Amino acid sequence: MICPKCGKEIEEGKLYCEFCGEEIKIVPDFDPEIENSITQILSDVADEAIEWQSKKNAEAESDTSDTDEDSDEDNRLRKEFLTKNLKAVGIMGAIFIVLILAFGLLWFFLDYRYTNYEYQLDKAGKHVSKGELREAAETYRHIIELKGHDSLATYYLANVNLAMGDEESALLLYKEVVADDSAEIDLRYNSCKSTVDLYVARGNYKALSDFLMAVGDNDITNSFQEYKCSEPDFSYDEGTYEEIIPLKLSSKSGGDIYYTVDGSTPTTESETYSSPIFLESGDHVVSAFTLNSYGVESRIVSKKYHIDADVPLTPEVLTYSGDYTSPTLIEVEVFEGTRVFYTTDGTDPTSSSMEYKGPIHMPLGKSEYRFITYNELGECGEITSRNYNLNIKTNVSIEAAQKAIVDGMIEINKIYDADGRSMEIYGRYLYLYQYVTNIDNAGDFYIIAEIMEDENGVRTRTGALFAVGLYDGKRYRLGLDEKNDYVFFEF
Template identity: 30%
Template sequence: MKCPNCGKNIPEGHMYCDDCGTEINIVPDFEPEVENEINISLSGLADELNKDARKKLLRKEKIHNFFSIIKAHWRAAAIGVVAVIGLVLFVVFLASYNDRSSNYYMGLAESAKASGDMEQAIGYLKRGMTENPANSEIIFRLSDYYMEAEKPDEAVETLKTITSSDKFADDIVITAYEGIISIYKQTGEFDKITEVLSDTDNKIVADLRAKYVPSSPIMLPESGTYEGIVQIKIITSDNQNNPIYYTVNGDVPTTESILYEGEIAIETDGEYNIKAACVNDYGIFSTVTECNYVLEKGAPVAPEIMEPSGDYNQNTMIVAVAEQGYTIFYTTDGSDPTMESKQYISPITMPVGTSHFKFATFDQDGNSSEIVERDYHLVFTRLVSTEQAVNSLVSTLVRLDILLDASGKVRGVEGHNEYIYNSEIEIQGAGEYYVIIENHVSNDGKSTPTGLMYAVNTHDGTVNRLGYDSSGKYTLITISNR
């Protein structure tokens, strides 16, 4: 670029001519797009300036309106402020008045008590409690005065105004319950302690109950219908070893009831109602545990006979076993056992020969079990021959002086007797025997039966007369010389 004044060259970026000092004015080329953008920018800037101006104007108007309202309603605003301040002062005054009121009545009560007028003292506290129902101190004071006046019922009812309300803190409620319990302990009304602490849904009561009231006992087995003897066990559930009293007639247990010392046995058919309760050192009973039992023993269990039916060849004992508390009776004549039959006391010696036993178990009421039958056949090895049997018989008769000698001579009678083996028989319950008949032989040699028969045991040679019982069966008869 050249200086318009001196014509010298001017370096790019210089605004003055270095030679003559002339100011250089540079006029840019005209560009429509650039001019349009500039116009738009200037217009937007103007709008923004207008908005700010309007906002400032609006704030100014609001401030003006606010102070205009204050000027117009300053009296009402002042009255509202005064009312709020007055309300706060009233609440503070009321609280202060109530405190003074409670103290006031308690002071009057103390003065009346000091002068010996307990009724008037109680009256002051009752009035103070009416006017201050949420003041626990005056309630406790009134309860104490009732106790001093020997009016425990009124003292309890006073404390119940706390326990029955939800307006007091837990520690105050607990103190009230403790006071009620203390009163009942003094009056000996322990059952009422249980009643007061019966609300198991109340946590405070539940905690106190665990402290003062023993847990109910547990009775085993549970209520139900049973067969056979039932052994009932009663235990404490809190491991406190508190004494347990029980009844069997439906009455509520007391210390005059039956003291539980061991299992209770129910043996007779019927219905039983058993109630039990624990009592602690305070003399307070637990709630009653009650069970109902129906005993249907039915028929006793049949006895167990250890020796089965069969053949035996040696001495054997028959053993019978029954459940405890039952008795075994038996027969050997084929009849059914009754309580009039032979009683089994100890093992029975199995009879020699064939025998038939019937056993049955009986309870104390005469109820019988099913009958158990056994058939035995005991036969010993024959140790005695027929010849030995005859000789044993003759020797026995001589020893008893029935015969004079072994030849069979009979005193005062001509001729002699002879003894002849006839047969073998089995006598029930006695064993096997040789049958020997007696004949008398006259001097002419004629043999005539005398009608007497003898039985000699095939095992041991025992000698007996042989006869018949009323039913026509063989029976053994002891030999006698008379």
């Protein structure tokens, strides 16, 4: 059998040419003997018809006396002619039916293969394995046309197009599979990964981010979060508020957030978000965008806020002036968006004074505290003053408490004299009173701090603290547990 495309000899019964891959359409040949038989039968029928017609004409010219004999002869000849003709027609009809059936079966076989999904998919795979990419692509397109839509064939076609260097067509086909919710999850994931790889190879991270953001957050894109660039989320919706709000910005994809609060367009030269933005009384337009690690910028998001809040600028000191006979904490309420500063020497505080960070231990004896509040605009209110007199009747003086700690340090060889000199450092250790306090379930204590003083007189806290009982003079080393509560240790 000869291949109609390449002309090479191939084995009988082969459906494809093993040399060029051409599909072989098999058409059964006529049997020469049958063909000769048909020709002979038709020739005999024609000869007999001519002979019969000649006899009939001759008999018509003969004597009328022979009419009866001629009539009998005519009937005999007519029967012989009809019998032979019927046999010939029967043979020809049978042959025709056989040919029709043969052609029908062949057509059914060829059409079945042409429209069978598994056969065509296998055929395309064989083309790919042989490196016949164009034939494979044509077969995959044929499969898609047959089914109207097929994600598997589309994915394979994308792979073939990519192998042939047609990246744009491959991208479109991969995206088509990713967008197909009816496709298997693994097929969609592989298509998504191929799309990501193509964009990364091109360095087109902006298009990659747009693609992933369009797909959304799901099992398909979760592995590629690093390439996304989500626009900033605002912790407060835009609108009117009757209090200062701490606006927080965040991005699901991570990255740096740049923002402005005056309505101007933010750039990478704008403020970088790192902590809540306190919006005070007035009108604000906050605009922000995200910049991911690949240099991709998100869409700019802007929100408008109107804040109508009266910020109290006068400090509210919760511990009132007066006489006290037990350890007491001085507490101040600090309003959101403000900072409180204070002095202890009777001078007026400023923003350069000590900042209130938490409760203050009231010192022994008389003291005067002055407090002032500043908002984020640098505006300050009136000064609030408090006068205290803490008078505790103790059995142990401050000096005795300090000496008790010094003696303890000498006993454990931390220092070798009352001046605090030590073999460990150039300088000395000082043990100085800090404040009195009540420690839950333990009583009232002097708190003594260890301070290192170098040869130049510079003092540095070591962080070590000690406690001496106000009434019994017992001394302890202090530590803090996981709850930040005091823990006592014996010397």
